[in-house]
Amino acid sequence: MAFEFKAIPLPQRVLFWSLWQRHDRPLATILPMSSPATAPPARNPNALRFDGVRFGYGSRPIVDRLSLDVYRGELLAIMGGSGVGKTTLLRLMSGLVEPSHGSIEIFGEPLQTTDQESLYAIRKRIGLLFQFGALFTDLSCFENVAFPLREHANLSEGILRDLVLLKLEAVGLRGAANLMPSEVSGGMARRVALARAIALDPELILYDEPFAGLDPISLGVTARLIRRLNDALGATSIVVTHDVAETFAIADRVAVLAPSDSGARLVALGSPQELRQSSDPYVKQFLAGDESGPVRFHMSAAPIEDDFT
Amino acid sequence: MKPIDRIASLGASVIGGVVSLGAYARLCALVVTRLPRVLRRPSLVSSQVHFLGNYSLLIVLISGLFVGLVLGLQGYYTLRRYGSEEALGLLVALSLVRELGPVVTALLFAGRAGTSLTAEIGLMKAGEQLAALEAMAVNPVERILGPRFVGGLVAMPLLAALFSAMGVLGGWLVGVVLIGVDAGAFWSQMSEGVDFWKDIVNGVVKSAVFGFAVTSIALYMGYSCRPTPEGVSKATTATVVAGSLAVLGLDFVLTALMFSAD
Numbered sequence: 001m002a003f004e005f006k007a008i009p010l011p012q013r014v015l016f017w018s019l020w021q022r023h024d025r026p027l028a029t030i031l032p033m034s035s036p037a038t039a040p041p042a043r044n045p046n047a048l049r050f051d052g053v054r055f056g057y058g059s060r061p062i063v064d065r066l067s068l069d070v071y072r073g074e075l076l077a078i079m080g081g082s083g084v085g086k087t088t089l090l091r092l093m094s095g096l097v098e099p100s101h102g103s104i105e106i107f108g109e110p111l112q113t114t115d116q117e118s119l120y121a122i123r124k125r126i127g128l129l130f131q132f133g134a135l136f137t138d139l140s141c142f143e144n145v146a147f148p149l150r151e152h153a154n155l156s157e158g159i160l161r162d163l164v165l166l167k168l169e170a171v172g173l174r175g176a177a178n179l180m181p182s183e184v185s186g187g188m189a190r191r192v193a194l195a196r197a198i199a200l201d202p203e204l205i206l207y208d209e210p211f212a213g214l215d216p217i218s219l220g221v222t223a224r225l226i227r228r229l230n231d232a233l234g235a236t237s238i239v240v241t242h243d244v245a246e247t248f249a250i251a252d253r254v255a256v257l258a259p260s261d262s263g264a265r266l267v268a269l270g271s272p273q274e275l276r277q278s279s280d281p282y283v284k285q286f287l288a289g290d291e292s293g294p295v296r297f298h299m300s301a302a303p304i305e306d307d308f309t
Numbered sequence: 310m311k312p313i314d315r316i317a318s319l320g321a322s323v324i325g326g327v328v329s330l331g332a333y334a335r336l337c338a339l340v341v342t343r344l345p346r347v348l349r350r351p352s353l354v355s356s357q358v359h360f361l362g363n364y365s366l367l368i369v370l371i372s373g374l375f376v377g378l379v380l381g382l383q384g385y386y387t388l389r390r391y392g393s394e395e396a397l398g399l400l401v402a403l404s405l406v407r408e409l410g411p412v413v414t415a416l417l418f419a420g421r422a423g424t425s426l427t428a429e430i431g432l433m434k435a436g437e438q439l440a441a442l443e444a445m446a447v448n449p450v451e452r453i454l455g456p457r458f459v460g461g462l463v464a465m466p467l468l469a470a471l472f473s474a475m476g477v478l479g480g481w482l483v484g485v486v487l488i489g490v491d492a493g494a495f496w497s498q499m500s501e502g503v504d505f506w507k508d509i510v511n512g513v514v515k516s517a518v519f520g521f522a523v524t525s526i527a528l529y530m531g532y533s534c535r536p537t538p539e540g541v542s543k544a545t546t547a548t549v550v551a552g553s554l555a556v557l558g559l560d561f562v563l564t565a566l567m568f569s570a571d
Contacts, residue, residue: 091440094444096440096443096444116448119446120446120448121446123443123444123445123446124446126444128441128444128445130437130440130441130444132436132437134436134437134438134440134441135438136438136441137436137438147445148445148447151445151446151447151452152446196445
C-alpha cells in the first residue's frame with residue numbers, strides 16, 4: 001500500500017519533515033520549537049565566525065577588519081546607514097563574494113574553499129532572502145518555492161506539493177500559490193521569497209532588508225514571522241535592516257556598522273537594551289535618527305552659493 | 310586628447326578585448342565541461358530546443374522560401390545565357406546547402422534567438438536570479454546556461470536544414486512551376502550533383518559550428534553584461550553584431566577548409 005503523506009495530521013507532517021530533514025542531527029537541535037522568543041540566547045557553538053575580514057570592490061573598501069561571532073539559535077540584527085556595506089556582508093556570509101583578507105567560517109567550516117561541492121554543501125544549510133526577492137519571474141509562486149526542493153530533494157510530487165503549501169502557509173500566502181510573481185505585490189513577492197529561502201529548513205537564514213517598503217501591518221507580521229521561524233526551525237538568523245523599532249523587538253543581539261575611509265567597521269554589538277544605553281556617538285545618532293552627529297546627511301560639496309550665483 | 314592619451318586609450322581597448330576574449334573562452338570551457346551533467350536532465354534541454362527552435366521556425370521558413378524564390382529567378386536568368394536552365398535545381402540546392410542555408414539561418418538565429426537569450430540571462434542577472442541560484446547551491450552555468458547552449462547547438466542545424474528545404478521548394482516554384490524548366494531535369498541534376506558527404510554533411514557541420522558560435526556569444530553577453538537596463542540593451546546589440554561577424558568570419562574559414570580541394 002502506498003504511503004500517503006496527506007493522511008498524517010498537519011502538525012505531525014511538519015514534525016515528520018523536520019525529523020526527515022534532520023535525521024543526522026541530535027534530537028535537541030530538532031525540537032527547540034517551544035523555547036520562548038524572549039529567552040536570552042545560550043552561547044552555543046558558533047554558527048558563523050568572521051575573523052579580521054576585509055573586502056572591497058576594486059579600490060573601494062567596503063568592509064574593514066570585521067570580526068564577529070554569531071551563535072547558533074540567536075537572531076542577530078546588523079544595522080547601519082545606507083551604503084555602509086550591510087548587503088555586502090550578507091554576500092560574504094553566503095560565499096557569493098570572497099574577502100580579500102581574513103576568514104569566514106560557517107558551522108565551523110571555512111567558507112573560502114576552492115571546492116565547489118563543499119561550498120554548495122554549506123549553502124544548502126543557508127537560506128538567503130534577497131532584498132527584492134529575486135523570484136524566478138517565469139515560474140509561479142508555487143514553483144518558486146518548489147525550486148530548491150526539486151533541485152536538492154528527491155521527493156514525490158505529492159510530498160513536494162504538501163511541503164510547498166506548508167511553506168507558503170507559514171508566510172500567509174498559500175492562496176497565492178498559483179499566481180505569477182508579476183501578479184503579487186512587492187511585499188508579497190518578498191514573503192514568497194522567504195518561503196523559498198526556508199524551503200530546505202536551513203540552519204542559517206540571512207535576511208536582506210526584509211522590512212523595506214512594507215506597510216505597518218506587513219512589517220509587524222514579517223518581524224514576528226522571522227522570530228517565529230528562527231525558533232520553530234531551531235535556526236540562526238541574521239537580519240540586515242534599518243528599521244530600529246521592529247528589529248529591537250525581535251533581535252537577541254544587534255551589531256551596528258559605521259562607515260569609515262577604510263570601509264565599514266563594527267562600532268557596537270550587544271543586546272537591544274545595551275545598545276539603547278550606548279554612549280557611542282554614531283550609535284546614538286543612528287538610533288535617534290538625528291541629522292547632527294558623526295554621519296553627515298549632506299554629501300560634502302562646495303558652498304551652495306557657488307552653485308546658485 | 311593628447312597623442313599619448315590616445316595610445317593609452319587604444320592600449321586599454323586592446324587589453325579589454327583580450328580580457329573579454331579570455332572570459333568568453335573560460336565560460337565556453339565551463340559550459341562544455343558541465344555538459345554531461347546538463348544532459349542528465351533532458352527535459353531542461355528539450356524545452357530550450359523548443360524555445361529556441363520552434364519559436365524561430367516561422368521566420369526561418371519564410372526567409373528560406375523567399376531566398377529560394379530569388380535564387381530560382383537569378384539562377385534562371387544567368388543559366389539561360391549559357392543554355393543550361395536544366396542545371397537550375399543543382400545551382401539552387403548547392404547554394405542553399407553549402408552556403409545560404411547555414412549562413413542566413415545563423416544570422417536570423419542571432420537576431421531572433423540570440424537576442425532573446427542575451428536579454429533573458431541579462432535580466433536574470435539584473436534581478437539577482439542568478440545570484441539566487443548560487444545562494445541556493447544551484448550552479449547557474451549548469452542549470453541556466455548549459456541547457457540553452459545545447460538547445461542552440463541542436464536547433465541550429467535543424468533550422469538550417471528546414472531553411473534549405475524551403476529554399477529548394479522556392480527554387481522549384483519559380484523555375485519549374487512559373488517559368489517552365491523541365492521538372493525531371495531540375496530534380497535529376499540536383500540529385501546527381503549534390504554529394505551527401507561533401508555538400509550536405511559539410512553544411513550540417515557549418516550550421517552546428519555557427520550554432521555554437523551564436524549561442525555561446527549570446528550566453529556570454531548576457532552573463533557578463535552590466536546588470537542595468539542600459540547594460541542589457543548594449544549586450545543584446547553586441548550579440549547581434551558579434552554573432553553575425555563571427556558567423557561570416559567562420560564561414561570563410563570553414564569554406565576554405567571544406568571545399569579547397571575542389
